[in-house]
Amino acid sequence: MSPQEMYALALALSAAFAAGLMGCFALMKKMTLAGDVMSHIALPGLGLALLWNIQPVIGAIVSLGIGAVLIWKIEQKTDLPTETTIGVMFSAALAIGALVTPSEDIITALFGGANPVSLQTLLLYVALSALVVIFLWVERNRLVLSLFNADLAIVTGVNVSRLNLMYLIAFASTLILGLRFLGALLVGALIIVPAAVSRQFTHTLPNFLAGSALVSLLSVSIGYALASAFGLQTGPTVIALAASVFFLSLFKKKK
Amino acid sequence: MNAFLSVQDLSVSFGKLRVINNVSFELNRGESLAIIGPNGSGKTVLLKTLLGLTEHAGSFFWSPDARLGYVPQKIDADRHLPINLQNLLEAKASIQHLKRADILSTVKTVGLPQETLRTPIGHLSGGQFQKALIAFALLGNPNVILFDEPTASLDELSEEHIYELLNELRRERGLTVILVSHDLSIVPEMADKILCLNKSTVCFGPPEEALTEEVFAKLYSEPHKVFHHPSEHHHRHHA
Structure with a gap:
């Protein structure tokens, strides 16, 4: 394995750790499908970045930002419910993304890949993962309380509105972290599936977080090994493995 | 006055x-x-x-x-979260910088056995959950x-x-x-x-x-x- 390939694996593991923790809060917030929607919105930016040969992460960030402003504007101008606006945006983004992405890159944009990365890129991703993890760890009590009862959280001293905004930014950052190796179609799964597995086994917050992070890390590391050994695509292998663990977890009877 | x-x-x-x-x-x-x-x-x-x-x-x-301490209506609280009573009370204690000993004494005050702290909030009976909400409100000595x-x-x-x-x-x-x-x-x-x-x-x-x-x-x-x-x-x- 070359250093660049090692960096690619390290990048995937740092993103997996952040996604595993983020998934727990996404599941508690009942916004697990938001990941799919937002990652699709990132696709046109990702495609254009590939076309113009610039850092894909920059394209994804710009695309997500424009998508969020558009949804917000459409909501202001019309009486359409948010989910309708998001539904239209997400289909439009997928179509535009497919049109602008060079055909040789479309599979990578949709399903990711284990392309070698530079040390500089790895450090950028590790720094972003660390920011997401630190945010979730520091704010975990405020997040849990705001989910339990928002009014109770406010009376306890939590600025719920600011916390929700910060959470959305961290959520979008987690998607950006996973886009590179899982692609727009699969990145949402790394947020949902490990958390869903962990939820089957626990009723306490520390175990829920630890279990989800562990499933996420194991899915990525074993998925990488399997993909490499059998010449499979990395992203689909990782997610198929995580999903298999989920289906197996259904046989576990919760106490 | x-x-x-x-x-x-x-x-x-x-x-x-x-x-x-x-x-x-x-x-x-x-x-x-x-x-x-x-x-x-x-x-x-x-x-x-x-x-x-x-x-x-x-x-x-x-x-x-x-x-001020606040006890919301039971139905307004999400009891499906994967947290136990200890996690819930620790959340408030952490935000308001209270001592861990305060959690134990508050649970005792409302008449819940200490073991209840390890019970998932979704498994508490109606009466226990109401007492748990009172314990939450009492934490921080309102x-x-x-x-x-x-x-x-x-x-x-x-x-x-x-x-x-x-x-x-x-x-x-x-x-x-x-x-x-x-x-x-x-x-x-x-x-x-x-x-x-x-x-x-x-x-x-x-x-x-x-x-x-x-x-x-x-x-x-x-x-x-x-x-x-x-x-x-x-x-x-x-x-």
Whole structure:
């Protein structure tokens, strides 16, 4: 394995750790499908970045930002419910993304890949993962309380509105972290599936977080090994493995 | 003596709909106030306004040393979260920089066995969960507690336990209590003062003076407009 390939694996593991923790809060917030929607919105930016040969992460960030402003504007101008606006945006983004992405890159944009990365890129991703993890760890009590009862959280001293905004930014950052190796179609799964597995086994917050992070890390590391050994695509292998663990977890009877 | 809580001409509107209209009253330290009225009369909105959660016209002043504890309605709390009681109480203790020992003593105060701390919140019985919410409110040593529907969907025995606990807290800690209830049986058990609310004040004072048959008839027999939340109205309008 070359250093660049090692960096690619390290990048995937740092993103997996952040996604595993983020998934727990996404599941508690009942916004697990938001990941799919937002990652699709990132696709046109990702495609254009590939076309113009610039850092894909920059394209994804710009695309997500424009998508969020558009949804917000459409909501202001019309009486359409948010989910309708998001539904239209997400289909439009997928179509535009497919049109602008060079055909040789479309599979990578949709399903990711284990392309070698530079040390500089790895450090950028590790720094972003660390920011997401630190945010979730520091704010975990405020997040849990705001989910339990928002009014109770406010009376306890939590600025719920600011916390929700910060959470959305961290959520979008987690998607950006996973886009590179899982692609727009699969990145949402790394947020949902490990958390869903962990939820089957626990009723306490520390175990829920630890279990989800562990499933996420194991899915990525074993998925990488399997993909490499059998010449499979990395992203689909990782997610198929995580999903298999989920289906197996259904046989576990919760106490 | 300065009032512990002073409310003057308090009004709350959601859009064009006024849900509380010019309510004024005062409460002294250590007193217990029951806010009663039919469904949709503005009781919960008044409680939330006093907690600083709702925009309002008019004014209210708490004594500068007032420390508020809030017990929301049980049904408004998400019990499906994968957390146990310890996680829930630790969340507040961490945010307010309280000691871990405070959690143990508070759980003891409300009469829950220590083992309950390890119980998932979704597995607590109705009475245990209500006590858990009271423990949450008591953490941080408040001197006033605002309680929304303390006995809703509890059996009689659990109801009795909650009343006993609240009266004990009042005796031992001099706690000021504000209760919201649609259930009049709370009055003789708990209230020094009563505020009958039907958007405006229908009566206020000691229950034996304030709650006359005439007032009772006015409070519960008079048809009142059903409150529609602005978003509900919005949806119906576009249906």
